[in-house]
Amino acid sequence: MFNYSVPLAQEEIALIEQSPSIVVEQQKGKEKKFDVILVKELSRLARNGALSYDLREVFEKQNIHLVCLDNSINTLEKNDLNYGLFAWLYEAESINNSRRNKQTKRIKAQQGLYVGSYPPYGYKSEKGKLLIRDDETPEIVRRIFKEYLEGKEWIRLRKIYLMSIFQLLLK
Incomplete structure (x- = not known):
């Protein structure tokens, strides 16, 4: 601007x-x-x-x-x-x-293609398809969901994993 x-x-x-x-x-x-x-x-x-x-x-x-x-x-x-x-x-x-x-995004989504700008954490986008990454990020996502389902509060999980996520992003 x-x-x-x-x-x-x-x-x-x-x-x-x-x-x-x-x-x-x-x-x-x-x-x-x-x-x-x-x-x-x-x-x-x-x-x-x-x-x-x-x-x-x-x-x-x-x-x-x-x-x-x-x-x-x-x-x-x-x-x-x-x-x-x-x-x-x-x-x-x-x-x-x-x-x-x-309309373009809807058509791509109906074809099974990812239409977002950045893939969700733990995923990568290749040729419009979301794929699980080959690094430690999917395991972090799995741990977060597992601990959430076990009853940990979301706010506590966020604090616990935020630093590890930022450290991975800085690599």
């Missing part, structure tokens, strides 16, 4: 790239910490219609300009007539991407 301010001809510009912390930026906007916000495209600022309108309201009240580097919005040049259209398009695109990602 890029998020930096640079002085430019008596104005300050906030450059926000990728997924900004909207709450922080919205608060900075309310405090008039910058004059211009540069984003790659409106979707990098907000993919939710209500949020994008809330941000626009803050910008207008504080006289903060919005410039999208794809030339879709530039309030410095009074080019913001399509703000609502772009906000709606990016929200729809976000919803469609989410739906496609979920």
Whole structure:
């Protein structure tokens, strides 16, 4: 995430790239910490219609300009007539991407493939299949479950095994 301010001809510009912390930026906007916000495209600022309108309201009240580097919005040049259209398009695109990602994960899961980003502790992922690791981590998992089933409290087990797990991860 890029998020930096640079002085430019008596104005300050906030450059926000990728997924900004909207709450922080919205608060900075309310405090008039910058004059211009540069984003790659409106979707990098907000993919939710209500949020994008809330941000626009803050910008207008504080006289903060919005410039999208794809030339879709530039309030410095009074080019913001399509703000609502772009906000709606990016929200729809976000919803469609989410739906496609979920569908892809569901299909892979139905095919027996692992769809998570990191395999659970004690497992490895090879060609989409979860396999038990060839090290001491599966034995740690087995001991934790065994002791839990024997009645040990989860909080105590966590304390006992946390250090051994971290030591293995650092190897």
